[in-house]
Amino acid sequence: MKNQPLGGNEQPRFSGSGTFMRLPSSENISELDVAFLGIPMDIGTSWRSGTRFGPKQIRAESNMLRPYNMWTKAAPFDSLNCGDIGDIPINTFDLKDSVDRIGSFYDQLLLEEVIPMAMGGDHTLTLPILRSIKKKFGPVALLHIDAHADVNDHMFGEKIAHGTPFRRAYEEGLIKPDLVYQIGLRGTGYTAEDFNEARNWGFNVVQAEELWHKSLEPLADQIKNKIADHPVYITFDIDSLDPAYAPGTGTPEICGLTTPQAVGFIRGLKGLNIIGCDLVEVSPPYDQSGNTALTAANILYELLCVLPGVKER
Numbered sequence: 001m002k003n004q005p006l007g008g009n010e011q012p013r014f015s016g017s018g019t020f021m022r023l024p025s026s027e028n029i030s031e032l033d034v035a036f037l038g039i040p041m042d043i044g045t046s047w048r049s050g051t052r053f054g055p056k057q058i059r060a061e062s063n064m065l066r067p068y069n070m071w072t073k074a075a076p077f078d079s080l081n082c083g084d085i086g087d088i089p090i091n092t093f094d095l096k097d098s099v100d101r102i103g104s105f106y107d108q109l110l111l112e113e114v115i116p117m118a119m120g121g122d123h124t125l126t127l128p129i130l131r132s133i134k135k136k137f138g139p140v141a142l143l144h145i146d147a148h149a150d151v152n153d154h155m156f157g158e159k160i161a162h163g164t165p166f167r168r169a170y171e172e173g174l175i176k177p178d179l180v181y182q183i184g185l186r187g188t189g190y191t192a193e194d195f196n197e198a199r200n201w202g203f204n205v206v207q208a209e210e211l212w213h214k215s216l217e218p219l220a221d222q223i224k225n226k227i228a229d230h231p232v233y234i235t236f237d238i239d240s241l242d243p244a245y246a247p248g249t250g251t252p253e254i255c256g257l258t259t260p261q262a263v264g265f266i267r268g269l270k271g272l273n274i275i276g277c278d279l280v281e282v283s284p285p286y287d288q289s290g291n292t293a294l295t296a297a298n299i300l301y302e303l304l305c306v307l308p309g310v311k312e313r
């Protein structure tokens, strides 16, 4: 019997453990196929902060999630042993040290055959994760769903911040540029180069305007054809969604993706060789209704449902 989320008929959903979906908290990573973890960090943010509270709030809202996907028929807990391994103890006084701590943690974690599902935290955290992933898998394909390209060379002179991880990842050879998809980019910038420079590196940039009023399932099909069975990492910045759906985030941009577009896109990714995911930039202090954290919990669940090995019933 694999780990199961605690059901609402066993313990009221407003109580019980504070783990993701009330899964068992796991110390023994070697028993897991999927490890949920928190990276409670906001010292890489440039505008509003608060993402240090993201993992706790995403876990709280995830208490309402039930195990079976009523549309896709995915039953992830039938085939994958899932657990919540807690939070990485970052150093909240030192961003660079925190990046190193995340890297060391992932180096250890990835000694096991486990798929990490991280709850952020600001987007800086994806850089050390990709560094660790490269050691195991080589340069990976990357699906980066975000309002922002996060390819600044620096922010206020700092090379490491939440707006720089994908330039660093490109420079360090952590990703395969022609297998990078940046989806949902929009808003105001400084020059056209803000998005075009990465296009010249080979990145596939899909601006939000190209997706307005459309299903993202054809895009998911295109991506599957291109990436095929190459290992792929998925990083989902909650600000890719329109602030009407996800207001609780640090750098909101209007005219974003809808929640049905995002969920349809993720469902369309079934079949990819996904080796890890993160969901970042949920800032509970700006999330008055709790909808942002609730949406984040559901997005993580939908990602879980398309991991390799998940069967339908």
Ligand code: MN
Binding pocket: 123, 146, 148, 150, 162, 237, 281
């Ligand atoms: Mn981002």
Ligand code: MN
Binding pocket: 146, 147, 148, 237, 239, 240, 251, 281
């Ligand atoms: Mn963003």
